[in-house]
Amino acid sequence: MDIFVTGASGYIGSALSRTLIARGHRVRGLARTPLAEAVVRGHGAEPVRASLTDLDALARAAAEGDGVVHTAATETADRAEVDRAAVTAMLGAMAGGVFITTTGAPRTRSSRTPVTEDDTAPADGPLAWLAEAEARVLDSRVRGVVVRPPMVYGDGGGPVHRLVAQAAADGVARYIGDGENRWSTVHVRDLALAYARLLESPATGAFHVADGHLSLVDLMTAVGAAAAVPVAAWSLDEAIAAHGWGASFLAADAVLDTTRIQAAGWSPAIGRGIPDDLMSTA
Template identity: 65%
Template sequence: MDVFVTGASGYIGSAVARTLLAHGHRVRGLARSDAAAARVRAVGAIPVRGGLTDLPVLAAAAAAGDAVVHTAADTGEDRPRIDAAAVTAMLGAMDGGAFLTTTGAPRARSSRLPVAEDDTAQPVGPLAWLAAAEQRVLTAGRVRGAVVRPPIVYGAGGGPVAGLVRQARADGIARYIDAGENRWSTVHVSDLASAYTLILEKKATGAFHAAEAVPVTMADLFEAIGYAAAVPVKSWTLAEALATHGPLAGYLAGDAALDAGRLRALGWTPATGDALGGIGGALRDPAQGYTV
């Protein structure tokens, strides 16, 4: 297939591009700067110059291939509008093919036991737009639509956990909230990239959770973060966490356990994450790039 990947210079998108190329597909990657274009070329993909607000560029790139994998995300407050316009432009230009978009664990019902893809809740606050973003793709008439919901993504020294390690180093302490008994699912970035590729190759549709079998408690996760940052680990209250880190603390205090049964039925296994012993093993493995 000829696949257009948005976010191909980023953490998830570059992993997707590498995996697609390893499977023999042709990959074109969106790149909004010279530096991003260089990263796309380094992966082995063909840069398409532009950003998420360059709608004619997005439309032409989407129409020129067999599939789109959308992993790019604006980080500003205008993210919902920018994402909607970008996805609408790409879908409107396509006549057949596949479109995979990326949302996240908050789209599923909050639970300490893994929940299936259909067990959803209406997200609120800054993430309320995720529900409409999914429906935009799943109900697109002329394309084969699919949604990938990653939980906490880790590996290769990147992902949100890298920020938590940096924060722990800066603070001189790693802190989980209250008893730290809430649980999140996790996935290694290489296994996540394999999930996108498998969904494309199997011509699958619908929503898919890409998650390892056993969610991690926040207490265990922050023990591993403390190890990587070489700092002590302690608990603090939700009020203290919110006062210091804002809404992010609220997400970390919740539960987001995902069941990847639908993806596993396609033949997916989180091979890299399982071999490392999950996110805790990765944070303690110098080869993964998190330790001091």
């Protein structure tokens, strides 16, 4: 297959690009800067020099292949608007094929027992736009797929290593409240394999991809050990004051049922869990 990957120089997109190429596919990867272009080439992919706001370039790249995997996102306040315009441009240019978009575990209902893909959170609040983003792909004329990763770890990058860096900078690794809320996890290379499996199958719909789950206190204990700092609790108000509203997600539960992705032929092959991964890379 000929696949266009947005975010191809990023954490998930890099693992995905390498996985797809190893499985014999051609990958064209979005690259916003010369450095990103070099990273994409280093994976063995062909760079498409543009950004998420270059709608004509996105449309051409999407129309030229067999499918798109959308893993890119801006970190700006207009993230929802940028995503809407970019995905609309790509979908509008495609005559067929498959489009996979990436949202996340917060799209599901907060729960300490596994929730299925249909058990979603109310479509309101700061991430209400994710419901619209998913519907845009699932209701399109192409084969639409949504992947909802939980806490992604592995290969020395991603959100878990940002937590380690933050703990090192703060001098303490903090969990919120009693820390007993739980999050599903997945190794980035296992996640990449799930994307590949979904591309290569006739699958449609939303899919949860996870290899296990752990409590926030266990997560931050592993983070503290990796950063060589103590571990302590703080309140949700203190966390939000320090890190903004996004901290509230670390106080929620996000345990995902993976029956659907396993039925599509995927199972975790690499991940051993966040604590073991951090110990092996410390």
